[in-house]
Amino acid sequence: DAKTTQPNSMESNEEEPVHLPCNHSTISGTDYIHWYRQLPSQGPEYVIHGLTSNVNNRMASLAIAEDRKSSTLILHRATLRDAAVYYCLRSYRDDKIIFGKGTRLHILP
Amino acid sequence: KAGVTQTPRYLIKTRGQQVTLSCSPISGHRSVSWYQQTPGQGLQFLFEYFSETQRNKGNFPGRFSGRQFSNSRSEMNVSTLELGDSALYLCASSLGTTATNEKLFFGSGTQLSVL
Numbered sequence: 001d002a003k004t005t006q007p008n009s010m011e012s013n014e015e016e017p018v019h020l021p022c023n024h025s026t027i028s029g030t031d032y033i034h035w036y037r038q039l040p041s042q043g044p045e046y047v048i049h050g051l052t053s054n055v056n057n058r059m060a061s062l063a064i065a066e067d068r069k070s071s072t073l074i075l076h077r078a079t080l081r082d083a084a085v086y087y088c089l090r091s092y093r094d095d096k097i098i099f100g101k102g103t104r105l106h107i108l109p
Numbered sequence: 110k111a112g113v114t115q116t117p118r119y120l121i122k123t124r125g126q127q128v129t130l131s132c133s134p135i136s137g138h139r140s141v142s143w144y145q146q147t148p149g150q151g152l153q154f155l156f157e158y159f160s161e162t163q164r165n166k167g168n169f170p171g172r173f174s175g176r177q178f179s180n181s182r183s184e185m186n187v188s189t190l191e192l193g194d195s196a197l198y199l200c201a202s203s204l205g206t207t208a209t210n211e212k213l214f215f216g217s218g219t220q221l222s223v224l
Contacts, residue, residue: 032210043199043215044152087152092207095165097142099152
């Protein structure tokens with residue numbers, strides 16, 4: 001199955017780190033892991049992607065398990081503007097992009 | 110650089126009609142992909158175009174079609190509209206095809222309501 005598994009929703013306090021998990025147990029060796037997020041009334045926006053080693057950019061960090069069967073998106077200091085649905089995708093399987101249900105992240109002030 | 114532009118933003122149609130949605134990608138991007146988003150099914154891949162050729166298609170009936178022009182702008186068409194076609198239709202553009210793991214840049218979508 002090309003889909004990934006994520007919790008339906010999570011909550012976090014403002015200005016605290018957030019760890020969003022994703023399981024992709026059937027991932028192959030050449031599949032990338034991508035994260036997108038969708039803010040209310042907007043299209044999804046790219047967050048980060050990686051293959052094996054951990055990745056960092058200005059928005060977030062991506063920690064990939066050694067066996068690559070899971071990964072974690074880390075928002076280092078959540079703000080209210082980070083409230084969104086976060087989607088974890090495997091590499092675009094068969095060139096078809098498959099979004100799961102995503103995790104709805106609530107940020108508490 | 111201008112982002113991905115989708116027009117119109119909102120559309121209301123009745124059953125049986127057809128509709129055409131437009132997507133202008135980011136300048137220089139050659140790939141455009143389309144998605145349907147509904148509360149029940151989430152985001153579902155419709156099709157991808159690259160250099161005016163359809164590269165792949167999701168599991169949607171033939172009533173859903175698309176095309177891409179030489180300037181990379183893309184249109185999707187839905188014929189014989191059904192109530193279940195009510196959804197947010199999103200397009201995304203990227204430099205290369207999805208096979209190259211390029212970043213996707215999404216537009217804000219067209220909200221289609223079928224009455």
